[in-house]
Amino acid sequence: MAEYLIFFNQQWVGDHDEEWFQGRVAPSKAVIADLEAAGELVYAGGLVEELDAAFSADATSGETVVTDGPFVETKEFLGGLTIVDVPDEARARMWGARIAEACGWPQEVRPFKPGSLRT
Template structure:
């Protein structure tokens, strides 16, 4: 089994009506329940959209510096994510596809390094 990150940038969501978003909620919750039932869900969640509430930690100078706001000023920022533990790339693609269809916007998938590689 391998862990994969399935995520989207907030800007990929697009402009939709409140009614459209309300219609997507049950679809997205159903996919999360399906992932739980299949035993592949590690974690899922959406992030607050207000980047001014974000803060950053930077120790690259040798001294820890905590600052308000995102580390990098950018037009794109992470909107939400799911971590799944599945057998292979094909299974990760299956779940990313289900999430994309339920949410109505693209998802990107990245495999985590194996614990042996990252230590």
Template sequence: MTEYLIYFNQQWVGDHTEEWFRGRGPLAMAVVNEMKAAGVYVFAGGLEEDGPVYSADATSGSLMISDGPYVETKEFLGGFALVDAADDEAAKMWAGKLAEACGWPQEVRRFKPQPQTG
């Protein structure tokens, strides 16, 4: 099995009514429950859009922790799911289910294999 990150940028969500969003929650939770039942679920969650953001940067040789995003950008992560799927096709299938349930696009990326520890 391979771990995959399925995620979306907040800007992909679009403008919708509160009623529309409330209707999507149960659909998304149904997909999460389906992932759990299939044994591929590792973690899933949405990020707070207006919550605090912190950056850690050690590129200067000393660690600096600061408030706010490291890079000013128009796009930012809105939420993600981590699944342990059999292959790319299975990961794409779960991304498709999430895209349909949430009502906005999802992107899939494979994690590099973990190094073996001795």
């Protein structure tokens, strides 16, 4: 089995009205239910959109500094993620496509490095 990260940046979502977003809830929950039923879901969740809720930790100077806000100013920021544990890349591609269809916006799928730590 291999773990893959399926994620989107908030800016990929696009501008839609509340009714459109409400129409994405049932398909999105259905995909997550299918992932759980397949025993391939590790985690799924969306992030709070307000960047003032973010904070950063940096230890590159030899001293750890924790500050309010994102680490760097950027035009894109992570909106949500799903981690799957699947037998092969083909299965990860299938789940990435299903999540993209359910959400209504693009998803990027990337494998974790072999031997990554898992709790």
